Amino acid sequence: MKKANHYSHILKNLRSYLGLALVGVFTISCEKFVDINDDPNNPTEPTLNLLLPATQLSLVGHFSGSSATGGLNGGATTVSQHVASGNLNRWSQTGNTFSTPWAGFYTETIPDLETIISVGTEQEEWGYVAIAKLQKAYLYSIMVDVWGDIPYSQAGGGYPNPAFENGQKIYDSLFDLIDEGLSDIGKGFSVTSSADLFFQGSAEKWSRMGKSLKLKLLNQIRLVDAVRAETGIKALIADADGLIDDNRHDFTFQYGTTVSPNARHPWFVSWYNTGRGGYVSMPLIDRLKAQDDPRLRYYIFRMDERRGLANSTNGEGYYGRYPGDGTASPADLNTRAIVGIYPAGGLYDNGTIPSLTEQHVYLNNDGAVSGTTNNSFKVALFTNGDGNGAGILPLITNFMVKFIRAEAALTLNTGEDAKQLLKDGVEAHLTLVNAVSASNGGQTIPPANINGFVYRIGEQFDAADAAGKMELLMMQKWIALYGNGVEAYNDYRRTGLPELADLLAPLDEYPMRFYYSETELTSNETVIAIRDEFQRKQQFTPVFWDVND
Template identity: 60%
Template sequence: MKTIKIKIFSFYLLSMLFLSACADFVDINDDPNNPTVPQLSLLLPATQLSIVGNFNAVNRGASNVIQHWAAGNLNRWDQSGTTFQSTWLGYYTQAIPDLEEMIKVGTEQSSWGYVAIAKLQKAFLYTMMVDLWGDLPYFEAAKTLNPKFDNGQVIYNDALLLIDEALEDMKKGFSVVSSSDLFYQGNRARWERFANSLKFKLYLQTRKVDPAKSQQAITALLQTGNLISANADDFTFRYGSNPAPETRHPWFTSGYSPSRDGYVSMVIVDRLKAQDDPRLRYYVFRINERAGLANSQTGEGYYGRYPGDGAASPADQNTRAIIGIYPSGGVYDNGLIPSLSSSNVYLNNVGATAGTTNNSFKLVLFANGDGTGAGIQPLLTNAMMKFYRAEAALTLGTGEDAGQLMVEAVTANMQVINSLSPAFQMSAATINGFTARLLEQYNAADAQGKLALLMMQKWIAMYGNGVESYNDYRRTGLPALEDLIAPLDVFPERFYFAETELTSNESVIEGRDQLQRNQQIVPVFWRK
């Protein structure tokens, strides 16, 4: 007898985040409590919650590698077969079987909207997995106990075909229960823009493999004009504010719990302060404004760590800085920053609260709309697309104005940040002034400097999606990473496979030790 357990904790049902699902339904005739045919309107949110829910581990890992965060062994470039095992198993036992079932049943029922969305999500998920792991089970996944590993480039090529198939499926009819689609509420036009934007991303990611092909494909996509070009079309997951059942952003639940975990990266603090960037107050919240490095009381509250710091953690849960309002729905830092001077125009102390930021925390929490954990997980957004288009203009000669696109990307990022902070907004004057200064710096730079400035701004804007910045760094080498204090290994080119896969899949058991080591040292196919 085949079995299934579906626990769908979505906003339209029980406002929960995580679920456990597998592919087949109970094979009992005419039992309404055990349907023989899966309900597509239930499978769809199950796949979406699984994609996002299992993303957190790899996102945190990449955020540590790319120096957005400073916690755990990956802060020192060390990983093991259990580091990402939960994500690997989650995708291969939950999201992927359900996506395959959606495609199969949706095709049988001519429910082309569900089929199209499933194919797009499959293409998004697998290409992201290739970016992180390289070669992996694809064609035989969820079909055999020992699926062979397929070449990453082959998977990318098939994903592009899937996207085209999805666009054709939409033409056959598109009817999706709006409440079952947690991303786009069954809006066909927005899924079409997502499809084209995903293609754009994949062609840009592989631009060094075949520059002419990427340039041609990207130019054709630009000519359609049907790409994500507004924040309203962002492919972003929005968390809730309910603690029981838990729906809040995982960075909030870990950062705002008494035990806390991890440290703010001093790299991002230093870089934002150096460029007079107002986003610092939204990215980092200081619990104790006198705390300094190593749990001292001689700083100004930015108690975090530098990359590769392997020192043991003291009892510092009440002094270390934590994640701010963006992207986790935490708290805006309105406390005084003593080191700021009159030369600081956009990151300044205008309206700041004197005394401890902990007082600001108590005043702001819940009262002004932040501090609830109702954050976001950006996956493919308007800001990203503007950065992609700017990079393509600089590296592939697509003809667009890269400087203006950079300005629009930063503006879009700041507007999204504002949407999470109703009480403390970056004004239009601040946003326009800050981006105008960036454009001046861009126009004064040479070609190499232009790309460096663009990728630095993207690295800052991608705070909250370390996977994206991990890809950017491996593709462009920008922005430069800071030297590690005490690295435990070399820079990780890819993530380690789940140990359970290497010890149970007969197609890879024989060479598993070398296969695993290659993950650390052998680049993904598109890194040239």
């Protein structure tokens, strides 16, 4: 890709951005710093406090894409059955499916992170260097998780044909990179708060993020290196106050409400318009109803309380699709159920759910409006207190860390209380749902209901055998990961849990990896000769940490 005049373009965009209290994702150019004049509006040297937020916007933008089915997250959300849209709903992918995030990471995010690391090291700006290294480690870990073998050591360094490297070796390098980032924090951390969109320049929160990232990666490799995973995780949990252990520490991107530049959650942008974003997942809806889970009202918003599958008029509004449904869409853009207030900042559904019985204690009709939803789509969209798009993208959170530690306690003998960690994880997520709902004008789950729901999870854990305990844990994590399909995709491949629904009409086998960008395979001379075989193997070749049959 030809690149020029990169820095002045970033500066221009970020001037308009930095005045916003909450931000969204906009495209950052992938050009190099080649200005040769002394104009202060066109600096010849990168200013780290402008370049850092550009990397964060780029990372989030290409991770999440522009819709519920865009970016890495959209594809993973589909194959994890959190939504039921697009070709991946039938397990079909092409060389164009993920070409945009692939190109974005390699031509925008990674080169800019390398610039921060290089220039920041020269200037001894260790806070910026630390953040860039931790973001780099996070990004590459996700790329290995979804693509397997990828360019690494030669990426972002001017190599026209960077070699693809073994994912396991890259992971080994990432552990070292995390340690470097954590060490750099201790050298002196000074970062302009407005330059850091995640943590506003907090050294403590970045330290917790780095250690929690390390925890996540250690748990990810437990099937292929149990000794390293157990030893490393024990060391991390022994480090008092080292990990993310409160929702205030979450590594989460907060979207805003402005339309120009568009700062809103990409799910909101794609679903809350006349084109919609696809179909919601019936397996998700069915499980939340069956498990008496109050999050259903936050995850899904019904636009027509009488609609059912295939746009029938004898349902109760939960009109989505089952995985693998390849039938043509009827004229249903105004009757489909859509994503709700969590995590997209959409609408909270307080309408009556007719099928609920007295057995539903926590998902109930207390205070519900009969006949329609109070937040009627036609009445409230963009006009009442909620539905403004100020949702979140949860990347590494308190609830995730609690679930990871619970899994490690069950599988690696780390000595922690798996039951308590499971309960803590569920409570942390319910609290997060409440926070997002309240900030977007929606209702909240009463404290007594949170306590009761969490207590019941503990009872179910006590009543389960070893396999049942793991199934309960991974089901609760899958439910909580709504909004981050990549982690759900990783969990399913690693554990086979929770069991996914059979596809109605699959077009391929379950994708063990995502397809590479076709542009990469037709331009990178290291793989051109083998590109067809190289690409096809992605569908059925597990990543290195996945040794399940």
